[in-house]
Amino acid sequence: MDDFFYRLIKESPIITIYSHHFPDGDSVGTAMGLKSVLLNAFPEKKIYCLGEDVRKWVHAFGPHDAADDETVKESLGIVVDHSAPRRAGDKRVLTTKNLIQFDHHIPNVEHYECPCICDPEAVSASQVVLAWCLRVGLAIPKDAIQAFLIAFLDDSVQYTDANRPADWDAQYKIMLDLGGEPEEARKFAFWKDPAESAYEQLLLKRMVEEDGICYAVMKDEDYMNLDYPYPAAGAKSSWLLKNSHARAALLFTYCADEIRLSARSNDDYSVEALCAHFGGGGHEQAAGMIFHSDNFDLEEILKEAKRRVKTR
Numbered sequence: 558m559d560d561f562f563y564r565l566i567k568e569s570p571i572i573t574i575y576s577h578h579f580p581d582g583d584s585v586g587t588a589m590g591l592k593s594v595l596l597n598a599f600p601e602k603k604i605y606c607l608g609e610d611v612r613k614w615v616h617a618f619g620p621h622d623a624a625d626d627e628t629v630k631e632s633l634g635i636v637v638d639h640s641a642p643r644r645a646g647d648k649r650v651l652t653t654k655n656l657i658q659f660d661h662h663i664p665n666v667e668h669y670e671c672p673c674i675c676d677p678e679a680v681s682a683s684q685v686v687l688a689w690c691l692r693v694g695l696a697i698p699k700d701a702i703q704a705f706l707i708a709f710l711d712d713s714v715q716y717t718d719a720n721r722p723a724d725w726d727a728q729y730k731i732m733l734d735l736g737g738e739p740e741e742a743r744k745f746a747f748w749k750d751p752a753e754s755a756y757e758q759l760l761l762k763r764m765v766e767e768d769g770i771c772y773a774v775m776k777d778e779d780y781m782n783l784d785y786p787y788p789a790a791g792a793k794s795s796w797l798l799k800n801s802h803a804r805a806a807l808l809f810t811y812c813a814d815e816i817r818l819s820a821r822s823n824d825d826y827s828v829e830a831l832c833a834h835f836g837g838g839g840h841e842q843a844a845g846m847i848f849h850s851d852n853f854d855l856e857e858i859l860k861e862a863k864r865r866v867k868t869r
């Protein structure tokens with residue numbers, strides 16, 4: 558697969574790279590880093606990063622590129638950091654001449670029908686792309702390793718120091734050895750949008766802590782009024798856990814007819830088992846699920862979550 562991807566890229570004069578809908582730092586940083594690696598190796602190519610701009614990541618990487626429909630149709634598309642076309646930041650992803658994918662999400666029922674290099678154990682998609690670049694012998698320019706490092710740090714925030722994957726340090730070291738500058742990267746990865754600080758204050762007000770768990774239920778208008786993006790709002794569960802004394806934090810975030818549960822835990826409390834009980838999944842200490850108004854019963858979920866505290 559490594560060589561197949563390399564050959565396809567080498568043979569394609571036009572390349573479009575796709576971050577996901579409501580992008581996080583990993584999807585944009587991976588796309589921008591890959592663009593830099595490929596432009597460095599193949600300066601004659603036309604390469605475009607396509608997707609949505611959000612303030613925090615424009616601050617770190619600058620805006621996405623613009624490409625017309627014809628260009629997209631003639632291009633090799635490269636999907637990064639998401640598993641299904643529905644999640645793409647630019648829906649023209651399915652109109653490309655060829656399509657390949659780098660990811661670290663466990664493929665869903667709904668997924669891209671294209672060749673994929675995927676490592677579900679990886680902390681970040683940037684790590685998957687970087688590993689491929691190194692395996693096929695591509696040089697990593699300074700701005701690329703910086704983008705990959707910012708991406709990696711951003712996807713790392715979903716873990717606490719206690720529950721981050723065992724190979725986190727090794728991956729971090731690889732990026733520093735390649736010239737990544739951690740202080741500089743942190744300035745961007747942890748740059749705080751003033752809207753985020755305001756949202757955290759709101760979360761603190763809403764947070765309920767009882768019987769060993771804490772939870773908050775956030776509505777569309779809560780983040781929209783602050784101009785704070787939904788994916789960022791929905792991912793504040795680790796922050797919630799850190800700011801409580803609970804064993805598990807459950808963050809419910811509405812987005813139109815969906816209610817996203819993002820759950821995090823500190824010790825041997827398995828939020829994976831909790832989410833699986835309702836049809837979701839993830840990892841022991843970082844799991845989630847999407848509910849819809851017809852299958853969302855907050856009381857039932859809280860009851861189950863508390864029961865699991867008691868049966869320790």
Ligand SMILES: [Mn+2]
Nearest residue numbers: 583638682712
């Ligand atoms: Mn990611």
